[in-house]
Amino acid sequence: MDINSLSDKELCEIINTDKYDCELIAEADAVRRRYYGTAVYLRGLIEICNVCKNDCLYCGIRRSNGNLDRYRLSKEDILSCCEQGHKLGFRTFVLQGGEDPYYTDEVICGIVSEIKERFPDCAVTLSLGEKGRESYAAFRAAGADRYLLRHETADDAHYSRLHPAVMSLAHRKSCLFTLKELGYQVGSGFMVGSPYQTADNLVEDLRFLQELRPDMIGIGPFIPHKDTPFRDFPGGTLELTLRMVAILRLMFPTALIPSTTALGTIHPLGRELGLKAGANVVMPNLSPVRVRKLYELYDNKICTGEEAAECKGCLERRVQSAGYEIVSARGDVYGFDSKPQ
Ligand code: SAM
Numbered sequence: 001m002d003i004n005s006l007s008d009k010e011l012c013e014i015i016n017t018d019k020y021d022c023e024l025i026a027e028a029d030a031v032r033r034r035y036y037g038t039a040v041y042l043r044g045l046i047e048i049c050n051v052c053k054n055d056c057l058y059c060g061i062r063r064s065n066g067n068l069d070r071y072r073l074s075k076e077d078i079l080s081c082c083e084q085g086h087k088l089g090f091r092t093f094v095l096q097g098g099e100d101p102y103y104t105d106e107v108i109c110g111i112v113s114e115i116k117e118r119f120p121d122c123a124v125t126l127s128l129g130e131k132g133r134e135s136y137a138a139f140r141a142a143g144a145d146r147y148l149l150r151h152e153t154a155d156d157a158h159y160s161r162l163h164p165a166v167m168s169l170a171h172r173k174s175c176l177f178t179l180k181e182l183g184y185q186v187g188s189g190f191m192v193g194s195p196y197q198t199a200d201n202l203v204e205d206l207r208f209l210q211e212l213r214p215d216m217i218g219i220g221p222f223i224p225h226k227d228t229p230f231r232d233f234p235g236g237t238l239e240l241t242l243r244m245v246a247i248l249r250l251m252f253p254t255a256l257i258p259s260t261t262a263l264g265t266i267h268p269l270g271r272e273l274g275l276k277a278g279a280n281v282v283m284p285n286l287s288p289v290r291v292r293k294l295y296e297l298y299d300n301k302i303c304t305g306e307e308a309a310e311c312k313g314c315l316e317r318r319v320q321s322a323g324y325e326i327v328s329a330r331g332d333v334y335g336f337d338s339k340p341q
Helices: 008-015 021-036 075-087 105-118 133-142 156-162 169-181 199-212 238-251 261-266 270-276 308-321
Strands: 039-042 044-049 092-097 123-127 146-148 185-192 216-221 325-327
Touching: 008 199, 008 238, 021 238, 039 308, 044 075, 075 092, 075 105, 075 308, 092 105, 092 146, 105 123, 105 133, 133 169, 146 216, 156 169, 169 185, 169 199, 185 199, 185 238, 199 238, 216 238, 216 261, 238 261, 238 270, 261 270, 270 308, 308 325
Parallel strands: 039 325, 044 092, 092 123, 123 146, 146 185, 185 216
Antiparallel strands: none
16 A cells, blocks of 8 residues: 555545554554664663643643652752663663753753763653753753653644643644754654544544655554543554554555554553564653652553563563564664764
């Protein structure tokens, strides 16, 4: 199937049926093998805080959730997660968190530059939400290599049903283009099956990604959280998420696509199936076990109890059982010149 020649209407039809799933998944696997073989890249995820000034209606760490103990990791905490991760073979650290004014540009730059100094063979990915150009530029100058910022949905009306009025799709998009201009490897993405989402919205997501041309694309099913206004909405399905992973692999043959924790949360073999549908990244949790449960973006999130080494071992076995192999490398996007910049 030549996915790139399909009209919006044809794409919509494919999204709405399970008729092509086997074909899509087999083709997606062939394409990932053409560019990446059986390699699966590791990202050590460090959830640096669950404090957030935003109030996204789907998110468990939204500002209005009063049923949550809030935490912040110190620079020393974060460095010791990296230390442990480095010993385990991780060569990318992802610092993710809510939008928390406590972490000023100076604090983030201090953390990033120290990680790069102590672990010069590693890439640093930030996922800290929407910031101004100066902040992104300062993080980049401090050594940050990559930035993850899902656009969440590329439809204005849908965006405004998922977010409070003070947030806008236009601003989120402009952040993504700024990050690209600053030379980051950029990741975007969306939730599958978020409340009010239609197949047309998913086509808009694909079209936006074609315009952005990101290096990484993260998608996962929406999963309701009990302390959010979306508690009673159904979650996204395994089938539709896998179909979207396969479509993304065919549209973006060289993209780095994670098989997400959310996929593993809705099905015991979700991450293995994600890899078979074209994903080529896994993100074991490196956060200190004492805070894991507090970074609950959605109900029943998995991997909140194990130490980093167990988490990595478990994922390694899962990756192998799916027919792929974890490689200990920075895992830059295909064609990226990884010489120090
Ligand atoms: N604050 C940063 C940002 O906005 O990009 C990073 C943290 S944010 C919690 C990370 C991602 O979690 C979001 O991009 C969103 O797609 C995902 N997420 C939040 N709530 C979710 C839910 N209920 N189900 C599935 N994914 C969710």
